[in-house]
Amino acid sequence: MKKWLILTSLCLLIQPAFAQNIGFQFKISKPYCIFNFLEASIYSHTTSRTLQQFIDQKTAGDKEFAQLATDFSHIQLDYQFKREEFPALRRQIRSTYDLIDIALVNSSTIAEFRDRIIGILPNSELEKLITIMQSAETYYDRIIWKDNEAKLNAQRIALEKYAAQCSESFTKINRFYNSCWIKEMPFVVALYPIPGASGNSTATPHANSLCIGVLTDETDHVGRIGVVLHEMCHVLYDEQPSDFEHKLEGYFAENKSPYSQFAYNFFDEGLATVLGNGWAYKYLSGELDPNPWYDNEYINGFGKALYPMIEEYIAGNKQIDQDFVNKAIDLFGKTFPNSITDYGILLNRVAIYNDADSGPAIDEVMNGVGKYFQLTNSHFSSPILDPIALEQLKTGDQTQLIIVDRNHQATLKELKKLFPELSKVKMIPNTIYAFFDRKKRPVIMLYATDKTNLDSLLKEMKTRKYLDQTKIIQNK
Structure with a gap:
């Protein structure tokens, strides 16, 4: 531990020197594009809804492709490890999924990708993944690549023109975050195509690899660069x-x-x-983007409320400090006075409990919840009655979301012991139960007959929007 602390201090000492001339490389990795294509085909919550719909239209009725997508969904890609020296409320848990994405971004062929991830997945699963990707490439070429490769390359060339300004923005933003970055390590911006001029796009950061969805016929390149820098900010926050x-x-x-x-x-x-969609957009274009900065009312509203203070801190070369944090909290409360009971807020940081018994089953639950709610910081425990899960239910300070879709009798019996608020409530299948417990934690239980009823309960929560503190049963 002492050695680690010494290294951290050294990093802080050399950080200002390293904050200069960070490279931004814009590239197209076909292996990543194929992988993202497969993820979109199984409706992963990190993929573009527009791309999902496009794939559905082009593969409707194709049983072979449907089986390919199903086989892909059964491969476990997410093995987690923990960095205990970081705060529990930050991103302490990391995943092999990030390592896989980084390898994809830096690979030119599927064979090269295979060689880069040897040892991350079991060989049997690696072989399945490579075989599926090779088979999917035929579909990808026909459905997307043939008509859009040239358009995507044109988008890459247009975005590359902003590389120097991205580097300048990094210097200012990195100073604000007080992050540690290595000068020789560039940001690699991997673009993947979403056919069309309008629609939904997504982006995800994986260390220095930023995966950015690009609408093939879009013309707002400053806005897309704002997305690139938005994802860069997530990386700097983590670093x-x-x-x-x-x-x-x-x-x-x-x-x-x-x-x-x-x-x-x-x-x-x-x-x-x-920083990315507000300050950087203005830095690049000379004016603020008049459109929403994020497709979420809270993130968009919080970001816009923070703008004057961000502009002041960046202009003054100031770092995040206690005064900034206190003012940010005050701004959030003034902007969203009803947020304390909003499901969208309560599920932003959440511990989810379910009896899913495999990686794909867990992904199915997470994607189901992610379909309706933004899961910025989430933790999954299974089975519900596991001693570690029960301890987390007792002590965890985030929102507790319990999805009971099997093993009903034993699970409900134990939950009534843990939460006296439920002890005198009649349990009715396909019902939402929600309350603040004695520790003032939000507790939400979705009692579903089976997993097929989960979507309707989540949709009901989304429709109702707010937790009703006057009753425990929410949808009756």
Whole structure:
């Protein structure tokens, strides 16, 4: 531990020198495009809805492709590991999924990708993944690549023109975050095509690899660069040294506002939005983007509320400090006074419990919840009655979302012991139960006859929007 602390201090000392001339490389990795294509075919919550619909239209009735997608969904890609020196409320849990995406981005062929990830997945699963990707390439070429490769390359050339300004923006933003970055490590921006001029696109960061969906006929290249820098901001937030992360978390903990935790939950996305889609857009174009900056009312609203303060800090070469945090909490409360009971807020940072018994089954549940709610910080436990899961139900301080879709009798019996609020309530299948427990934690239980009823319960929550504190049964 002492060695680690010494290295962290060294990193902080050399960080300003490293904050210069960071490279931005814009590239197209066909292996990543094929992988993203497969993810979209199984409706992964990180993929574009527009791309999902496009694939559905082009593969309707194709049983062989449907089987290919099903086989892909059964491969476990997410093995997790923990960095315990970082605060529990930050991204302490990391995943092999990031390593796989990084390998995809840096590979030119499927064979090269295979060689890059040897040892990450079991060989049997690696062989299945490579075989599926090779088979999917035929579909990808016909459905997307043939008509859109040239358009995507034109988009790459247009975006590359902003590489120097991206580097300049990095220098200013990195100073604000007080992050540690290595000068020789560029950001690699991997583009994948979404056919058309309008629609939904997505982007995800994986260390220095930024995966960005590009509409093939779009013309707002400054806006797309804003997305690139938005994802870069997530990476810089993750790369703050551990001692600084603990200090920031302490600032939120010391603030007694009832909105403190909610502001903390949205801090990462709020900062990425105001910096990437707000400040950087103006830095590149000379004016603020008049359109929404993010497709989520809370993230968009929080980002826009933060803008004047961000402009002041960036102009003054100031880093995030306690005064910034306190003002951010105050801004969140003033902007969203009803947020304390909003399901969309409550599920932003959530522990999810279910009896899913495999990686694909867990993904199915997570994608189902992610279809309706933004899951910025989530943790999954299975089975519900596992001793570790039960301990988390007792002690975890985030929202507790319990999805009971099997093993009903034993699970409900144990939950009534844990939560006296449920002890005298008649349990009715396909019902939403929600309340604040004695620790003032939001607890939400979805009692579904089976997993097929989960979607309707989540949709009901989305429609109702707010938790009704006057009753435990929400949808009766």
